[in-house]
Amino acid sequence: MATVSLRDLLFSSLLSKVFLPPRAGIYFGPIRSRSIGYRRNFFPLKSCGERKLSTTHSSEAKCWRGDYAQLEKADIEALAKLADVSKPTALPSKRSETSSVCITSADQLRSYNTDWTGQFHGNSQLCLRPSNAEAVAAILSYCNQKKLAVTPQGGNTGLVGGSVPVFDEIILSMSRMNRILEMDEEHGIVTVEAGVPLSRVDSFCRERGFSFPLDLGAKDSCQIGGNLATNAGGSRYIRYGSLHGTVLGLEVVLADGTVLDLGSGKRIRKDNTGYDLKHLFIGSEGTLGVITKATFACYPAPLGTQAAFVGITGDFARVRHWLLDARRDLAEHLRAFEVMDAEAMMLHRSYSRGFRDPFREPHSFYILIETSTGITAERAASTPLETWLEKMIRSHERSDVIIAQDLTQSAQFWQLRESLPEMVRQSGPSVLKYDLSLPLTVFYDIVEVTRERLRQEALDAHVYAWGHVADGNLHLNISGTAPKAILHAALEPWLYEWTLQHGGSCSAEHGIGLLKSHLLARSKGTVTLGIMERLKAVMDPNGILNPYKLFKTCSRAE
Amino acid sequence: MSVPTLRILVGVKRVVDYAVKVRVKPDHSAVETANLKTSMNPFCELAVEAAVQLRERLGAERVAEVVAASIGPAANQETLRTALAMGADRAVLVSTDNASAAANSPSLESEPLGVARALAAMQSRLNANLIILGKQAIDDDANQTGQLLAGILNWSQATFLSKIEFEEQSDWLQVDREVDEGIERLRLRLPCVLTCDLRLNQPRYVTLPNLMRAKTKPIETRTPSELGVTLNPHWMITRVDEPPSRRQVTMLRNVDELVAKLRQLGVLNRS
Numbered sequence: 159m160a161t162v163s164l165r166d167l168l169f170s171s172l173l174s175k176v177f178l179p180p181r182a183g184i185y186f187g188p189i190r191s192r193s194i195g196y197r198r199n200f201f202p203l204k205s206c207g208e209r210k211l212s213t214t215h216s217s218e219a220k221c222w223r224g225d226y227a228q229l230e231k232a233d234i235e236a237l238a239k240l241a242d243v244s245k246p247t248a249l250p251s252k253r254s255e256t257s258s259v260c261i262t263s264a265d266q267l268r269s270y271n272t273d274w275t276g277q278f279h280g281n282s283q284l285c286l287r288p289s290n291a292e293a294v295a296a297i298l299s300y301c302n303q304k305k306l307a308v309t310p311q312g313g314n315t316g317l318v319g320g321s322v323p324v325f326d327e328i329i330l331s332m333s334r335m336n337r338i339l340e341m342d343e344e345h346g347i348v349t350v351e352a353g354v355p356l357s358r359v360d361s362f363c364r365e366r367g368f369s370f371p372l373d374l375g376a377k378d379s380c381q382i383g384g385n386l387a388t389n390a391g392g393s394r395y396i397r398y399g400s401l402h403g404t405v406l407g408l409e410v411v412l413a414d415g416t417v418l419d420l421g422s423g424k425r426i427r428k429d430n431t432g433y434d435l436k437h438l439f440i441g442s443e444g445t446l447g448v449i450t451k452a453t454f455a456c457y458p459a460p461l462g463t464q465a466a467f468v469g470i471t472g473d474f475a476r477v478r479h480w481l482l483d484a485r486r487d488l489a490e491h492l493r494a495f496e497v498m499d500a501e502a503m504m505l506h507r508s509y510s511r512g513f514r515d516p517f518r519e520p521h522s523f524y525i526l527i528e529t530s531t532g533i534t535a536e537r538a539a540s541t542p543l544e545t546w547l548e549k550m551i552r553s554h555e556r557s558d559v560i561i562a563q564d565l566t567q568s569a570q571f572w573q574l575r576e577s578l579p580e581m582v583r584q585s586g587p588s589v590l591k592y593d594l595s596l597p598l599t600v601f602y603d604i605v606e607v608t609r610e611r612l613r614q615e616a617l618d619a620h621v622y623a624w625g626h627v628a629d630g631n632l633h634l635n636i637s638g639t640a641p642k643a644i645l646h647a648a649l650e651p652w653l654y655e656w657t658l659q660h661g662g663s664c665s666a667e668h669g670i671g672l673l674k675s676h677l678l679a680r681s682k683g684t685v686t687l688g689i690m691e692r693l694k695a696v697m698d699p700n701g702i703l704n705p706y707k708l709f710k711t712c713s714r715a716e
Numbered sequence: 717m718s719v720p721t722l723r724i725l726v727g728v729k730r731v732v733d734y735a736v737k738v739r740v741k742p743d744h745s746a747v748e749t750a751n752l753k754t755s756m757n758p759f760c761e762l763a764v765e766a767a768v769q770l771r772e773r774l775g776a777e778r779v780a781e782v783v784a785a786s787i788g789p790a791a792n793q794e795t796l797r798t799a800l801a802m803g804a805d806r807a808v809l810v811s812t813d814n815a816s817a818a819a820n821s822p823s824l825e826s827e828p829l830g831v832a833r834a835l836a837a838m839q840s841r842l843n844a845n846l847i848i849l850g851k852q853a854i855d856d857d858a859n860q861t862g863q864l865l866a867g868i869l870n871w872s873q874a875t876f877l878s879k880i881e882f883e884e885q886s887d888w889l890q891v892d893r894e895v896d897e898g899i900e901r902l903r904l905r906l907p908c909v910l911t912c913d914l915r916l917n918q919p920r921y922v923t924l925p926n927l928m929r930a931k932t933k934p935i936e937t938r939t940p941s942e943l944g945v946t947l948n949p950h951w952m953i954t955r956v957d958e959p960p961s962r963r964q965v966t967m968l969r970n971v972d973e974l975v976a977k978l979r980q981l982g983v984l985n986r987s
Contacts, residue, residue: 544927551925564753
């Protein structure tokens with residue numbers, strides 16, 4: 159378990175520009191590690207204390223509170239009643255001890271008001287946890303009439319501040335809508351409510367011999383609704399593609415309380431009848447509607463999977479050769495291809511308890527490859543992965559390969575890759591995270607130029623890189639003792655400009671949220687942005703759904 | 717007197733993978749094992765690693781060969797391949813594939829007495845003077861094979877080991893056993909049977925070059941009758957049930973409540 163040092167507390171208070179001593183106390187954030195029978199890692203978030211946040215201006219969002227109503231006592235009572243429409247839930251939510259519908263105590267609200275990275279703190283006075291779509295509709299209808307702002311929230315594991323309020327928006331938590339409604343094994347279709355944690359759907363499908371098309375490191379805490387609202391990518395993207403392709407139907411509640419059935423529960427795959435509206439909501443980050451139900455296509459799980467961990471010495475061009483070859487020789491067998499660099503492995507050496515170096519000597523890059531095995535002849539000499547790996551190491555001398563012999567070893571390889579966000583969080587008081595899409599030709603160049611830039615500015619910070627390289631998705635993390643504001647000033651907007659110039663995206667899978675709202679215009683251009691804003695105005699005229707996120711709105715109070 | 721060379725026999729078992737969640741069959745006759753991923757028993761991995769480490773520590777002159785053996789169907793060759801890839805020199809499969817229908821009960825491979833007899837027969841063929849096994853298998857948790865084997869061979873045994881050390885140029889070993897009260901230190905002499913516990917070592921990952929080399933190492937197949945062993949089942953499993961679900965956990969707020977609760981349960985006497 160990581161401990162919060164005095165330096166951490168001091169930095170967090172300095173950087174947030176609030177000169178109040180932080181309250182002595184730590185609390186635990188959501189669980190983010192993939193675990194099979196391993197002890198889960200709880201990571202304390204930085205204490206935010208009983209700070210008096212300004213109620214009209216947010217330094218984090220750099221804007222003023224919008225023209226929304228103030229939450230009155232009468233509103234709280236009315237909403238509590240609306241949220242408590244009686245329909246039984248299958249399981250109590252893991253996140254709080256009580257399964258209450260309406261939360262108003264500051265203590266309990268703290269974890270809802272703070273995001274996973276500890277950067278963003280809201281000041282919501284009310285969290286509603288309805289258990290069905292009718293209750294959600296009633297709540298939104300009321301809030302729309304009264305012009306009360308609402309922030310929908312799932313597992314609160316987002317990394318761009320999109321899941322927590324900026325001011326006093328009402329938090330609409332989907333945690334109690336956690337039933338898996340239906341699994342149709344013949345059609346390979348599963349229907350779930352939006353508050354189901356991803357790991358539960360994943361194991362549900364696996365038990366029935368199916369593979370859910372989505373998998374993330376945060377699977378134990380993140381919820382399906384949030385995954386959809388952010389169009390989550392993850393490590394199975396290479397095999398099953400984007401959620402836009404694997405979602406068959408949604409049920410969404412609009413800002414005015416209309417329950418929109420966009421094909422949830424349907425058992426057919428192809429349906430070209432009019433504009434396919436569900437795609438609007440996937441990736442909309444809770445600004446166009448609240449997703450309450452989703453139907454996914456899931457695929458029969460492969461008979462077996464095999465994982466290998468490869469260490470490569472040399473430059474990034476070798477990784478590209480390996481990727482190209484893997485795609486060609488392994489074809490549909492390839493299920494995952496993840497990369498991490500030497501610095502990221504050093505994170506493990508420094509911060510991972512009981513870390514075991516997989517290889518005798520350090521390498522420049524490490525690749526995790528997972529393949530599926532279909533039906534094979536009995537006593538087949540080698541699996542496709544082994545045959546391909548034998549071919550690869552014959553032509554690449556300075557590479558080491560280990561092959562997992564059982565599921566526990568596969569899980570250990572995955573742990574090396576998926577626990578990196580937690581390792582980097584422990585590594586330094588200042589952590590900057592970037593999630594970029596880049597063409598493979600310049601994939602690692604950005605890491606090297608970032609290191610060079612930090613060296614030129616003589617800043618004490620390390621650059622760690624890992625990612626879903628097969629999708630061109632780089633997770634660039636900078637951490638060190640240099641103050642965060644200074645690192646920020648040194649790297650932005652230069653890093654984003656570099657990415658855009660080289661044809662990349664500033665946010666591959668994490669989304670825009672609050673953190674990157676200033677980049678939307680730069681990324682998409684004013685014309686496209688204009689159409690997005692018009693669409694938002696049509697769907698949510700009062701602007702009550704997750705305000706201040708996505709679009710850089712900056713209204714001033716009169 | 718010259719120090720005897722070691723001929724190490726390691727027994728390995730193929731079991732349902734440790735990470736897989738198993739279920740009881742609807743008729744409660746057995747655990748559902750069809751189509752589940754199987755791999756080497758984790759304690760057998762420790763045994764293979766121990767044998768390979770002994771050779772690395774004592775040198776190839778001292779350790780003549782490390783042989784891995786398994787009793788079961790042809791699928792066990794996968795498990796033997798892993799043992800070879802970890803460093804065993806050759807492997808033997810005692811095949812139960814063509815056993816008679818009656819004898820082919822689900823517990824046939826599992827029964828420790830049959831396995832011990834087969835391993836004893838293997839020992840005499842190979843002239844092994846050190847046998848290393850895992851302490852138990854994770855499917856039956858029997859924890860009997862090593863002990864039975866030592867009895868059949870009339871050899872010394874040391875079980876639940878967390879440390880194995882040979883004395884300098886001698887056929888005496890010093891071992892640490894994990895027992896309930898702590899660690900027990902024993903000194904025993906070859907020939908002997910050792911069984912391994914978790915803290916003995918950390919089994920190595922299989923590297924690709926070793927896996928490739930393992931494909932050229934021989935896996936012999938023998939039948940029980942060739943070895944002069946009959947594997948007759950002695951057990952009949954009458955019923956399998958899941959363990960009862962845990963009772964409600966009560967959180968107590970302070971020591972006074974704890975004392976009151978313990979008194980209420982009659983655990984603490986009023987004194």
